[in-house]
Amino acid sequence: MTLLIPAVLFKKQAKLLVKHWPRPPLKHTQAIDYLAQLYGFKHHHHYHTTSLIQQAITLSSAQIQAWFPTWVQQFARITHLNQIQTKALILQLWHHVLRHYPQMTTYMYQSQLRFHGACLDFVSNPVMQLAFDDKPSIKNVVESLGVPHVEVAAIQVNQTWVNFDYLLNDQDQVEVFSFPHAKPIVPLYVGNKPRFVLDVHLGGLARYLRLCNFDCWYSNVDQGDDALAQIAADEQRIFLSRDIGALKRSKVQYGHWVRQTEVLAQWQEIISLYELQPLIELGKRCVKCNTAVQVVSKQAVLASIPEKVAELQEHFTQCPQCQQIYWQGSHYARVEQALNTIMGVAV
Structure with a gap:
């Protein structure tokens, strides 16, 4: 016309x-x-x-x-x-x-968003009204309201499941769900066994995950959010962070904001979220450098271990990268007990 x-x-x-x-x-x-x-x-x-x-x-x-x-x-x-x-x-x-x-x-369009599950950890109100002009992607909208995209399992708009690239329209009714969910936009991780990259604040968690034989990229020197996000993207690792902003980077496809602040509680959080219990193998990986350890004879390490350890222990492993020696001492027993008590699993 x-x-x-x-x-x-x-x-x-x-x-x-x-x-x-x-x-x-x-x-x-x-x-x-x-x-x-x-x-x-x-x-x-x-x-x-x-x-x-x-x-x-x-x-x-x-x-x-x-x-x-x-x-x-x-x-x-x-x-x-x-x-x-x-x-x-x-x-x-x-x-x-x-x-x-x-x-x-004022803004031309309006929509309503309702958040569910763990997404509520990031928003002040479960139901939020959004006014906008230029039609944004649902991913940008969700993150602008505080929820990192990696924490979103599924999105429903007007009772239809959508992906992150959906463009919001006037009067849309949006439901945002957290993991676990039957219709995830992306899975929690790729492959049969998850691999992680952790920020500088999660050194204790990295050690415990490595102790359970989970591949964890970690450095005690701050590498910067962008570098960690790039590692996560290049190697398809799950980015674990205490920094919500770091998880909003578009490069990151798999990630989780670690809620807990105490190491054992963080460990329990990750084991539970990713259902890692069946994959736990204690003592298979170096907790210092992340390399798979090798079985060595007692004689081969005798000169490098304390005398009391030599008296009590017969089985040893060693990291071929950093030469760290491991045996099933009291710390190993405490970890086993923690897994049984906290997680309710047998290892």
């Missing part, structure tokens, strides 16, 4: 478009072409020839308000600007009318 607005207004709007264009300079000829397309014409010559044979119309305030959302979306398609920018431009073009309607300067 074409809207033949008066030529005087058309020329005035072209000047306003040039003046307020967000990426200057905009040529006048381009401005009048954009305007012509906005009002349904192929180009400004089409508008001009039509104006010679038809009478221009004067839009009422009600008509301008009704057309406003359509103009914003249409102008975004024509100009390749985002809808926030085109909304600002349309408000300038019709300022003489829309200034009398303050509600037109």
